[in-house]
Amino acid sequence: MEVHRRRAEREGAFPTHAFSTGLILTLLLGAWAAHALEMSTGKIPFLVAVNGSTVLLPCTYASCIGIKNLYFNWQFNANGTMEKLCESTIPYEGVEPHVSVFHERVEFVGNTPSNNISILLANITFEDDGEYTCFGRNPKEKFKNHSAIFTLSVVDELRVVxxxxxxxxxxxxxxxxxxxxxxxxxxxxxxxxxxxxxxxxxECLVTSSGIDNTENGLSGSKGDSKATPKKK
CATH class of the missing domain: 1.20.5 (Single alpha-helices involved in coiled-coils or other helix-helix interfaces)
Structure with missing residues (x-):
C-alpha cells in the first residue's frame, strides 16, 4: 500500500504538499477573519420616520485585535453619489476623537469607550430618504475596509396598522x-x-354483607340455645 501511495503521489493523484499548504492558508484566513473589524447598524438596520423629525442613525464597531488610528465616516447615497456626512480617526481605544461634520443637520453622538459612532440627523426631509453607510478601516488589518448600511424611510405620517x-x-x-x-x-x-x-x-356493599352475616349468626345462636323440654 505504501508503494502505491508513493507512486500515486508522484503521478499527482495525492498532492499532499499542495493540500497541506491550502489547509494552512485556509486556517490562517479563518483566524484572521475572526479577529477582523466589524461594523454594525443594529439588529434592525432600518427606520421609518415622519418628515420633520430627528432620527438616530446607529453604528458600533468591534475588533478582537484592538484598534489603532481607526478611521470611520458616515456617507449618504444621494441618487448614486456618495455624500460624506462626517469623518474622524480614533487613535486608541477609549480616546474620544475630533469629528469633522460636513452636514449642517448632522450631530455626532457616539461614545468611543462603548465603541459607538452613531449620529443624529435633525429635521429630516423627503430628500433624506435612502441608505446611510457607516464605514470603518483599521490599520491593524492592513487597511481592510468594512461597512454597514442603515436605511431611512421618510413619510408624511405613520400609518396606523x-x-x-x-x-x-x-x-x-x-x-x-x-x-x-x-x-x-x-x-x-x-x-x-x-x-x-x-x-x-x-363500601356500602361490604358493610351490608357484614350486617347480614352478623344477623344470621345471632339467629343460629338463639336456635341452638333453646332449652331442652323437661321429661314428665
Missing amino acids: DNTLTIIIASAVGGGIALLMGFMLLKNLTIFVLAKMEEKNK
Missing part, C-alpha cells in the same frame, strides 16, 4: 384553548366524581 384580523385570530385561538381546558377540567372532575361514587358503593 389595522390589527382587527390579528385580534380576531388571537381571540379565536384563545377561545379555543379556553374551551379545550374547560372540557379537560370537566372530564377530570366527572372521572373523579364517578370514582368516588364507585368507591362509596363498594
